[in-house]
Amino acid sequence: MLRLNPGWLDYTLLALYFVVVLGIGVVARRAVGTSADFLLAGRSLPAWVTGLAFVAANLGATEIIGMAANGAEYGVATVHYYWIGAVPAMVFLGIVMMPFYYRSKVRSVPEFLRLRFGNYTHILNAAVFAIASVLIAGVNLYALAIVLNALLGWPEFLGIVVSAAVVLVYIGFGGLGSAIYGEVLQFFVILAGLIPLAIVAVRHVGGFSALADKVTASALGEGGLHAWQGTGIGSVTNPIGANWISIVLGLGFVLSFGYWTTNFAEIQRALSAKDRSASQRTPLIAAFPKILIPAVTIIPGLVALVAIPNFGNDASGGLEYNDAIPALIGQLLPEGVLGIALTGLFASFMAGVAANVSSLNTVVTYDLLQPYLAPGRSDRYYLNAGRVVTAVGVVIAIFTALLAADFNNIMTYLQSLFGIFNAPIFATFILGMFWKRTSGWGGFAGLLTGVLAGALVFVLAEAGVVDFGSGIATSFYQAGAAFLVDVVVTVVVSLATARPEPERLAGIVYGVPGADGVVPTLRQPKERVWYRKPVLLGGLALALTVVLNIVFA
Amino acid sequence: MSEPIQPGRPQAQVETGSRMQRLFDLRYVIGALLGVYGVVLVIRGLLDGPEQLARASGISINLWTGIGLLVVAAIFLVWGLTRPLGIDVEENID
Incomplete structure (x- = not known):
């Protein structure tokens, strides 16, 4: 049922995309002369490019497919992952934290920890990030292979190797620059596939009001149409299964701030912007597409739930929640748009892997090789090292993907464990940036015990010692x-x-002047045109989010 | 914990306006790719018969997606042509 039947035209559209992306990599190779060109894209990109890359780096296919699945399982409340779980943190990053990152001239997020807290915290963070990146790249590759297998009948191994090879070519040649250009292209192609899909899907069930009626009549019930109704403390009836406090504090504050403000795969896009103002605008520009993307993930999820018989009951032979988007693509899109949607899926899978690999090579080269393992070499050495790390990273990711094929559950656990590393690090950064008294040992001990505390809760919940109600609440x-x-x-x-x-502390902590005499504050860059003012952009994003939350409450 | 601080390489070494950007303007790449996709879908859409229409619940989805892609492609191409690289308005920082 899932198998697609693409025609020659669909394959042509797909092939054209591959040609363009590989072409970018080959041309971009001529732009790479130094390790900074390769690993930092020369810090010269305009804000709209880094902004779209920022949102696209997170718009991997696992995210798209997963959010459509959440849409089918939890209904409209899935918007919390976007409006509460992303936008406030992105605005905070752009207005409050980005000035500190950019001014410190660090080349990576772990490097900031090195400046502020010293080597132990640095090594802990850099090593964990490197391991997590390569494993997550592998998980993404495997997810791609499963979809290729289901949709086109490609053997999983072939899918893994072909996609890894494409990523290797364009990152290996052009480095971060071609990764970012690829992400921006992917952003447009995935939307060109998902928007028509959402439109046709709504039409398929007879329009929005018919969709609402059918969702109310489905397993989700009335709660499936509301983001906030039924999230009262002690009387949670919303399908998301969490009360509003744990949504706001857990998802909105701790989880999302940890991810969006410290995940280097994201921050790296903002660090490659051409100046401080552009780096601040990177997450703010990204916030606007992020606000609207749920429309093209949750709607297909809801349509799949009501239009596909027995959907979500994989135990009784129905499709899984994760099949929502692939199944609708196969059922509703004719040759032509089908090719675009297929290309978008491929592109977003590869962009996810590329984001992991391009942040991995920077961290390994600048945070592990240059300071500790091979210090004092020429720039040529680090440029070549960056390329070698890229290749080795892709090869390890292939093995991880093959491993994931055999031990699916282990990979799920690993991903949850890496989630644990994200949560405490936000606390370490905020204290480091704004409290002068935070000492090197304080930062290190806090980060380590924070990770252990998160891991402990995870293990206790897995072992059934404590019960929080649902996986999300846990x-x-x-x-x-x-x-x-x-x-x-x-x-x-x-x-x-x-x-x-x-x-x-000099130059990287609030109020402590740097060697150049500049005092880090939250004073915003002076911009003449309104669409370049960070506070205005951030305010607009937050206002839009509030309005949408009220409309869909 | 007492290692000397080695901040990141000063950015002065990175010339303004990257080589990446001077090599090719991403706006043309987006415009060209989406433009080609748009043309192909419009042609495919004009040839669509009842079978394709029925599949997409009666919407001529190829045609409309093609038109949408052409509009976006045109925006990027016009933007690239009217504001070429290198005459970007200078921005004040700090």
Whole structure:
């Protein structure tokens, strides 16, 4: 039922995309002369490019397919992953944190920890990030192979190797620059596939009001149409299965701020912007598409739920929630648009892998090789190292993907575990950026114990010792525990250890002047035109989010 | 914890207006790819018969998607032509 039947035209459209992306990689190779060109894209891109790449790096196919699946399983409340779980954190990153990152001239997120807290925190964070990136790249490759297998009948191994080879060619040649250009292209192609799909899907069930009636009559019920109704404390009836406090604090604050403000695969896009103002606008520009994307993921999910018989009951032979978008593509799109949608899916899978690989090579080269393993070499050495790491990373990702094929559950656990690392790190960054007294040992102890606390909650929940009601609620509590422990331990240990040396703070902590005499504050860049003012852009994004939350409450 | 600080390489070494950007303007790439997709879909859409229409619940989806793609492609091409690289308005920082 899932198998698509693409015609020659669809394959031509797909092939054309591959040619263009590989072409970008080959041409971009001529732009790469130094390791900074390769790993940082020369820090010269305009804000609209880095902004779209910022949102696209997160618009991997696992995200698209997964959010459509959530739409079918939880209904409209899935918007919390976007409007509560992303937009506020993106605005905060753009207005509050990006100035600190950009001014510190760090080349990666772990490098900021090195400047501020010293080597132990740095190595801990860089090593965990490198391992997580390569494993997640593998998981993405495997997910791609499954879809290729289901839709086109390609053997999984072939799918894994072909897509890995394409990623290797365009990142290996052009580095971050071609990864970012590829992401921007992918952004347009995936929308060119998903928007028609959503339109046809709504028409298929007879329009919006018919869709609403059918959802109310489905397993989701009335709650499936509301984001906030039924999330009262003690009386949770909304299908999302969490009350509003754990949604706002757990998802909205701890989980999402940890991810969006410290995940290097995202921050790297903003760091490659041409100036401070453009780097600040990167996540703010990204926020606008992010606000609207649920329309093309949740709607297909809901349509699949009501239009495909027995949907979501894989135990009794029905399709899984994850099949929502592939199944609708196969059922509703004719030759032509079908090819675009297929290309969009491929493109977003590869962009996800490319984002992981292009941040991996930077962290390994600049955060592990240059300071510790092979210091003091020529730039040529680090450029070549970046290329070698790219190749090795892709090969490891292939093996991870093959491993994932055999041990699917292990990979799920691993991903949850890496989620644990994201939650406490936001606390470490905020304390480091705004509290002068935070010491190197305080940062290290806080991060380590925060991770352990999150892991402990995860293990206790898995073992059934504690029960939070649903998997989503568990991850909220787990992130909350990690965050709180990090804050408390960082503060206590910092107060108990020596004040950090002034040069550790210069230019990177709020109110402490740097060597150039510039005092880091939250003063925003002066821009003449309104669409370049960060605070205005951020305010608009938040206002739009509030309005949409009220409309869909 | 007492290692000397080695901040990232000063950005002065990175020349303004990257080589990447001077090599090719991404706006033309987007415009060209979406433009070709748009033309192909419009032609396919004009040839669509009842079978394709029925599949997409009666919407001439190829035609409309093609038109949409052509509009977006045109926006990027016009933007690229009217505001070529290199005369970007200077921005003030700090």
